[in-house]
Amino acid sequence: MKVVCVGGGPAGLYLSILLKRQDPAHDITVHERNPRGSTYGWGVTYWRGLLDELHAHDPESARALDAHSVRWDEGVAHVRDLTTRHRGDPGFGIGRHRLLEILADRALALGVRVEYEHEVGPDRLPDADLVVAADGVRSALRTRYADHFGTEVAAGRNFYVWLGTTKVFDSFTFAFVETEHGWIWCYGYPFDGERSTCVVECAPETWTGLGLDRAGEADGLTLLERLFAVALDGHRLIGRSSARAGASWLNFRTVTNRTWYRDNLVLVGDAAHTTHYSIGAGTTLALQDAIALAAALREQPTLPQALAHYERERSSALLPAQSAARHSAQWYENLPRYIHLPPERMFALLGQRHSPLLPYVPPQLYYRLDRAAGQVQALRRLKRWLGPRLARTAQSRTLK
Template sequence: MKIACVGGGPAGLYFSILMRRQDPSHDVTVYERNPAGATYGWGVTYWGDLLHELHAGDPESTRAIRDSSVRWSDGTAHIGDRTTTHHGDEGYGIGRRRLLELLTERAESLGVRLEFGHEIAGEAELPEADLVVAADGVRSAVRERHAGHFGTEVAHGRNKYLWLGTTKVFDSFTFAFVETPYGWIWCYAYGFSQDASTCVVECSPQTWTGLGLDRAGEAEGLALLEGLFARLLDGHRLIGRAHPGGGTSARWSNFPTLTNRTWSRGNLVLLGDAAHTTHYSIGAGTTLALQDAIALADALRGAEPGQYRLAPALAAYEKERKSALLSVQSAARLSAQWYENLPRYIHLPPHRMFALLGQRHSPLLPHVPPQLYYRIDRAAEQLQALRRLKRWLGPRLARALHARRG
């Protein structure tokens, strides 16, 4: 099969790797509009379960990704001048640039052709192929030509956010909440290498305008944020988001949640952010894109060229991924809403506030008073612990009593 993949992000590259491993006779080309080695952003996160899925598809690239990642096992929250830590939140961070380098090297070693600096901008520019994969991101030019067919819808979140880097290296997934005269502002920070971390800053529109961040230039805005998060940064700088062409910027946005009614049109199929997005606060974007690549490659196993022969495989891929995404998209919506309603939770004792932060995916939480929800949740947790103890202790007591009677 001749396959053209538009977009050389993690999803497009990993899909090309899987297809060449599946059948080396596949003719696979990845078209990436940016130069080789150029990317945007800082680090990405993923969790241990993803490594098992990637290893099943390609052990070699999985080992390289794992070895280039940093790992944490705690979550820490700084709320004003108070700090609380939760143990057991095991996760991984890796630089986006490093992830792309590893996947690019692996794809090339398997015979995938990569055409960097090649932008597919018009209908006539779509390459001749049995299958065209649109993996060109949330602003997919390929998808937008047929937005009516795909049923593309975009809903923007209320809060403003800014994606930054910092030279401060965090050894846990860290939250910091700072109160200002105009409301709260907070960040999510995590390490992705031995010398850098990602720092995503978020606040309500009222706080954003009250602090003057809507009017501040890049240098002025970063200096203001460094002052607000001085305790967290410990003298380190904040750095604007890297751009493929070089340089950085600190541009505030409202997160776009994108959905599509259908994911394919003839021999064209959507992959990753071109098909769907989920709010960054659940840290699942890269994972979901890679899982899309796995599912699409699995669905195409044994498929033959031709629009009508491909249709069942593309339909099966869409059905599987839409079903898998339902719970994740629900969790992402609830997570975004939790932060949009932060004043409801921020004045709880830190350990309780952090506990409800971990429960922000619950559909009940917005409708139950926070203190009551916390008490119910703790009681349920203790009950589960007692049940686990009973299951563990029961057989042992029975054996002990049997031995004593003997």
């Protein structure tokens, strides 16, 4: 089979690895429009379950990923001048540059051609048995056939900016700061021995009230460093390292598609779907797309059957993550509902932000219910049963 992957991100590179491992005779090329090593994004997160999956499918790249990742098993929240810390599931962080370097090296070693600074236009698809659109959230290939794919893009309310910092956090860190224009907060996690990722988010009225909509990059970073001085422990924030542009504030774009393939063109990763960054699942879902697509191509007798099987499997598997991401984003958009709780209770509900029940129950009551549910199995079943039904009822009222 001749395969062309358009986009040299995690999904495209890992798919090329898996297909070469399945059959070294496959002719596989990955086209990446940017120079090698020019990626932007600081660090990415993942969890133990993904690492176990990667070890099962390509132990060599999984070992390299494990060796270059940093770990944490606690979360800490700074709320005003108070701090609370909770132990949680082990998490992992790795620099996006290092992740792509590991995957590219492995792909090249297996005989994949990886062509950098080579852009594939949407008007004429490459001559191949299979063309994989792994070209990200603004996928040109998906956009070219958006009507066929049934693409929908929904922008979130809050503004966010993706930064780095020289502060090496010892855990997954949240910091919530109250200003005269409302709350602003950040999420921080380490990805190597010298730096961490720091994502800053706030409501639109806070963004404009603080002047972040008008500030240049240097002035904006100085303001944010002052606001988050406690969490940063005096360290500096770092904007985009590329000379092409400074750090930019965005509204998160949730991308969905009605179908994921058209003839021999198939979507993977952010080209197919996005989930809000606050659940830290983007890289995991992209790699799992690659695993599922490679398996479908191996197991199904024809290409159309393989692509249809891949779409059904991944669409279904994504539903829990998409629900969690939607509720997580809404939790932050409704932060004033929770922020005035005692910090340990607010942090507990932060951990419950994926729950479809939480928006419909007073926060203090939900906290007590959740504590009780840990002891009483019937209450756990009630929570699982009631949340989705309240969410569906609210959605139907909105549509009316």
